Amino acid sequence: MYDTLIRGGRVIDPLHGVDALLDVAIQGERVAAVGANLSPQSARQVLDATGLLVTPGLIDLHVHVHWGVSHYGIEADQCCLARGVTTALEAGSAGAYTYPSLKRWIMDASQTEVYALLNIAYLGMIGDQVGELEDARFIDEALAERVAQAPEILGIKARMDRVGPLKATEPLARALAVADRVDKPLMVHIGSARRMGVPLEAVLAQLRPGDVVTHCYHGKDGNILDAEGAVRPAVRQARQRGVLFDVGHGAGSFAWATVRRALAQGLPPDTISSDLHTYSLLSPAVDLATTMTKFLHLGMPLADVIRAATAAPAAWMGMSASVGHLGPGAAADVTLLRLEEGRFDLCDCEGVVETASRRLAPVTALKRGRLFGLGPASSLGLLTL
Ligand SMILES: [Zn+2]
CATH class of the missing domain: 2.30.40.10 (Urease, subunit C, domain 1)
Structure with missing residues (x-):
């Protein structure tokens, strides 16, 4: 029975x-x-x-559900499970000092299955006034390494945005060193070249096979396309090396023009994620299904769209045995x-x-x-x- x-x-x-x-x-x-x-x-x-x-239950590889602690935090079950997402990855709202609250009050308390990436900055993403990587003192590698051992932490997150005088390469190198030591992948948030302080090529060059670039289709200066609209060679080289490209729609990282040109040049996303948070929930991301709908609209086959939000993120999370399919x-x-x-x-x-x-x-x-x-x-x- x-x-x-x-x-x-x-x-x-x-x-x-x-x-x-x-x-x-x-x-x-x-x-x-x-x-x-x-x-x-x-x-x-x-x-x-x-x-x-x-x-298969949808998997959202990029959400912010550290409600009550991070200004980005939304409610996991209302915004994930009630919208068809059975497994979600909390993408770096918490750093080493705030992770225990994420674990106890959100991950352990939600019906949505929530895993986490640990922000390399120990404060995580508390407020908007100061970028968490604007001051190098927010990075404590030994502390991050200790916390990131937890099995439900699947990797390290580094946001190359508002890095201030550090420029992206320094915090990224320190985040990668921690990821190396705990033997887990890294997800890097890419922003405009101006806010990263270095061109995209300098970020991609540091990434290892299995690392993920999120916000890959943003439309800001220095994105994956060059001035002529062609996919930058460094992007293709990174993909060939095994670096993955994730959507991370959010409030600022999905531009029709960028996605359409990238798809036409053979650069579909490895994973489709919403980057759902306080400022993207009502619009423009709405939910994972809406983000998937946008790729359907752009001509991506339905099965590929579903794969990018089920089997593909499950594989990256090392969880293919249990989730992402209906075997x-x-x-x-x-x-x-x-x-x-x-x-x-x-x-x-x-x-x-x-x-x-x-x-x-x-x-x-x-x-x-x-x-x-x-x-x-x-x-x-x-x-x-
Ligand atoms: Zn995010």
């Missing part, structure tokens, strides 16, 4: 090359079976997913989405609005087999007993 059967949806599981009308059976906290016409009598609870997409034995993290047709205005970070004809809208999600949603399951009209 299964606990839950999700019936009749279009199951898209890019890791296994699945895109078909199938049923998903869940036993306890795991996927038990995926197949055609599994018997509804075999389950205690049946969810009717007719007309919906059924995907038997995987965690029963499942997202139900509606692929809507109509006219949908989508705004980038430069204030440019484009109108899409399709939209991915989150309906509900199961986290480890438990239904979580925008409302009670009965009001969604999904639950048939």
